[in-house]
Amino acid sequence: MKLKDEISGKLVEIGTSSYPMKIYVCGPTVYDKPHLGHLRTYIAYDAMVKYLRHRGTPVFYLQNITDIDDKIINRALETGQGPLVLSREYTQNYIDAMKYAGVDSVNYYAMATNHIKDIIKQIKRLEMKGFTYNLPDGIYFRVWMLKNYGRLKRQSPEEQKTGTRAKVADLKEDQRDFVLWKFKKEGEPSWKSPWGEGRPGWHIEDTAISLSFFGRKIDLHGAGRDLLFPHNEAELSIMTALKNSENVCTLWSYTGMLRINGEKMSKSLNNFIPFDELKEKYSREEVRFTFLSSLYSSDLDFSWSMLEESRKNVSYIRRSYEKLKKQSGKGVSIDVGTYRELLYRNMDDDFNTRVAISILIELASEIMKANNVEENSALEAKKLFDDANTFLGIMPEQRETGIPDQSIESLVKLRDLLRKKKLYAESDSIRDSLNNAGIVMEDGENGTIWRRE
């Protein structure tokens, strides 16, 4: 599989080693409800990791959660809660959102506050190498020692100077320097360290977590594009300083921003749609379909009509899948192998889920057009849908109704009999009551079909 790398700007082959691939994705800062922008990014990486595993590449997928930060403290002051109580609550919200979205590929969620020791250890090592200096409010990272700072952002040092926000921190040796450890302020959560009580800066949280798990090498670092600078640039700097290597991480990957009315959906712009609002209206599969229907790397302008569109497509694919289950004997033969090949080819090409999905729709359409699908083709097509679903997650699961298939079948037959006798009131009442039990009956050319909703 090839994936675009931000630094080289090129497609890089991944998943070639039989060793587990080490994937790290920047998690959220938990000071507010998770929103659709988060879902977009994490669904993308979830599908990517699942696809790699489906194709036989073992993956260790690690994600951090920033549960101590300025934003959390500020929010806690507003609400009157303890900062760590607040972050714990929103962490749970985040985990719930991931569960809702079917994001279950992450091997471990690392909370920053559980890794204070690793953070301190890492700052010590930077200190020993001369990469830090003290100011009254904290320990800072010395950026000028790395001549390639700005590599990720692809800006030269001259370009970096233009437009820098010239405010505060005038004491810093260089405007680009960033804080590693913040000294304690009254009323803030703090931890002991060799430099006095305090708390970690944002950037070092990620490197401390990723490197303490992964050691020397990270195969893939993912994040939303808004984290590229300064956050990931700082991470890259820390890694480079620690390992004396610019290639600690092989590939930097970014998801595009979710927009709403042409603007980025974000907590700071306060234009976000929280996941619980979505949850009420749309299913996991519809949401995944929506986000995987665009390229992970492009921006996507959100609208509710996108979800309506997805709802129809999810239902269409699902209907064709249900139809497959009931095929037997002779009929139309479908070249499923070609569909599978096209699907994999597009997934392998920078994770083109958009085209992958359109291929599934075409397959579904071919199934729908056929009067009867030949037995072998039906089995293969079903297998392809199942396989694709292991990473896309767009096929609704069958809900158990508690009513055995046989009973449903006989009720369907009874209803047919009543319909033939034009006893519509009676036949409709069978349909209604099964409908209430979550079973949908639809009359078609080849008799009545039913499915669990």
Add this chain to the structure above:
RNA sequence: GGAUAGGUGGCAGAGAGGUGAUGCGUGGGACUGCAGAUCCCAUUUAUUAGGGUUCAAAUCCCUACCUAUCCUCCA
């Protein structure tokens, strides 16, 4: 202002030199006790504008305009 990514039908969105995917919407038809779904046909002279390279450009190059993201808060 700088960096980066873009501008494709009514809408959403792929494709990256050789008849412009896919979905939604809209209009018409078929099927039909009703409901739902499905099928067929049409919407199809859709690649921001202007130059250039080429036998051939949505795709490569130049210029202009427009949009988004980032430029030390953000998935």
